Amino acid sequence: MDLYTLIRDIKDFPTEGILFRDITPLLQDSNGLKESIDSIAEVLQDVDFDLIVGPESRGFIFGVPTAYKMNKGFVPVRKPGKLPFEHISQTYDLEYGTSTIEIHIDAVQKGQKVVIVDDLLATGGTTKAIVDVIEKLGGEVVKIVYLIELEGLKGRDVLQGYNISSLLKY
Amino acid sequence: MDLYTLIRDIKDFPTEGILFRDITPLLQDSNGLKESIDSIAEVLQDVDFDLIVGPESRGFIFGVPTAYKMNKGFVPVRKPGKLPFEHISQTYDLEYGTSTIEIHIDAVQKGQKVVIVDDLLATGGTTKAIVDVIEKLGGEVVKIVYLIELEGLKGRDVLQGYNISSLLKY
Numbered sequence: 001m002d003l004y005t006l007i008r009d010i011k012d013f014p015t016e017g018i019l020f021r022d023i024t025p026l027l028q029d030s031n032g033l034k035e036s037i038d039s040i041a042e043v044l045q046d047v048d049f050d051l052i053v054g055p056e057s058r059g060f061i062f063g064v065p066t067a068y069k070m071n072k073g074f075v076p077v078r079k080p081g082k083l084p085f086e087h088i089s090q091t092y093d094l095e096y097g098t099s100t101i102e103i104h105i106d107a108v109q110k111g112q113k114v115v116i117v118d119d120l121l122a123t124g125g126t127t128k129a130i131v132d133v134i135e136k137l138g139g140e141v142v143k144i145v146y147l148i149e150l151e152g153l154k155g156r157d158v159l160q161g162y163n164i165s166s167l168l169k170y
Numbered sequence: 171m172d173l174y175t176l177i178r179d180i181k182d183f184p185t186e187g188i189l190f191r192d193i194t195p196l197l198q199d200s201n202g203l204k205e206s207i208d209s210i211a212e213v214l215q216d217v218d219f220d221l222i223v224g225p226e227s228r229g230f231i232f233g234v235p236t237a238y239k240m241n242k243g244f245v246p247v248r249k250p251g252k253l254p255f256e257h258i259s260q261t262y263d264l265e266y267g268t269s270t271i272e273i274h275i276d277a278v279q280k281g282q283k284v285v286i287v288d289d290l291l292a293t294g295g296t297t298k299a300i301v302d303v304i305e306k307l308g309g310e311v312v313k314i315v316y317l318i319e320l321e322g323l324k325g326r327d328v329l330q331g332y333n334i335s336s337l338l339k340y
Contacts, residue, residue: 010254057227065235084180
């Protein structure tokens with residue numbers, strides 16, 4: 001099955017000049033959803049890890065079923081104000097302004113091996129912030145898997161030293 | 171396994187007087203995550219349906235793995251401005267103010283049988299808005315499943331006539 005055929009290109013979203021890769025046709029297709037999760041799990045099959053971390057909201061879409069399939073726990077990284085328990089934050093730069101992510105302080109234990117799953121590698125800023133909070137809690141990021149990688153944005157440059165895979169490259 | 175032991179009570183979140191049921195310990199526990207998804211799937215095993223709809227963000231957490239396990243497609247209902255393709259909206263009342271959800275116009279086909287999965291039934295307002303947009307697109311809501319139901323808030327009253335199940339009741 002060619003997963004590329006289930007990604008819809010939307011011009012000028014969210015702003016002019018951006019070609020948005022819409023994953024909703026893939027999610028809506030039972031075989032597309034199944035194959036994308038199975039392919040992420042295949043990437044991880046020889047990786048020794050304890051849990052999966054995924055960011056709100058689209059990281060939940062691929063991270064939770066992968067954790068379910070591989071019988072691991074899942075830790076959500078969320079936008080500010082959403083996590084009810086004690087948490088730490090990381091603020092990072094966007095093209096215009098900044099953004100912040102949060103993680104519960106008991107979400108990752110010292111020495112745990114963590115996999116990050118997200119839908120998209122663009123500039124890498126969000127992932128770098130997630131790596132930072134996982135490492136602050138004492139976790140080790142052993143693998144990062146994306147459904148889609150926008151190679152032209154060179155997100156791998158800000159994630160040097162980490163083991164990265166993506167299923168679909170543009 | 172007693173899933174109740176994996177729900178953490180947080181007092182006064184998000185505002186004073188609210189006892190928040192925190193699902194993150196359950197997600198973090200590989201057996202808790204597995205059993206919650208398997209239990210939702212068990213509720214659905216004799217239900218004839220075509221796809222699962224879940225709202226951003228926590229509906230993604232339970233809806234996508236259930237769709238994956240049952241080999242169905244998944245349709246996200248999102249907050250305003252997130253869906254890139256043509257969509258319809260529904261605005262509904264909150265205790266203070268209003269909220270809006272959106273769904274792509276090609277997400278549900280006429281006559282399709284739809285299951286809604288979400289983490290929490292509180293007042294039922296969000297679910298009612300989701301039901302409304304699914305029915306506007308011509309879909310039929312055949313079942314609604316929650317991880318948690320706050321029975322005192324009487325969410326079932328605004329969803330009369332729909333087939334509702336919840337795993338954990340408070």
